[in-house]
Amino acid sequence: xxxxxxxxxxxxxxxxxxxxxxxxxxxxxxxxxxxxxxxxxxxxxxxxxxxxxxxxxxxxxxxxxxxxxxxxxxxxxxxxxxxxxxxxxxxxxx
Numbered sequence: 001x002x003x004x005x006x007x008x009x010x011x012x013x014x015x016x017x018x019x020x021x022x023x024x025x026x027x028x029x030x031x032x033x034x035x036x037x038x039x040x041x042x043x044x045x046x047x048x049x050x051x052x053x054x055x056x057x058x059x060x061x062x063x064x065x066x067x068x069x070x071x072x073x074x075x076x077x078x079x080x081x082x083x084x085x086x087x088x089x090x091x092x093x094x
Contacts, residue, residue: 032069
């Protein structure tokens with residue numbers, strides 16, 4: 001095996017390597033739960049202080065974070081209905 005062949009194999013495998021799987025695993029397994037735990041902590045803190053409005057705000061933020069983290073790939077992926085309908089709408093406008 002020559003050096004040129006080895007370098008060619010390395011560069012083509014670099015194009016094949018996809019970091020979206022790593023990113024989605026990182027977000028879904030670490031970042032998402034951390035956001036939900038932190039907002040839940042503050043919601044419980046405000047519950048103990050008997051401040052209802054800030055508690056509800058933090059609970060709403062936790063729900064929004066969960067939707068963004070866990071449902072965004074399905075809602076905003078390339079093959080999702082939302083993206084296809086948006087593309088069709090743009091084609092109709094133009």
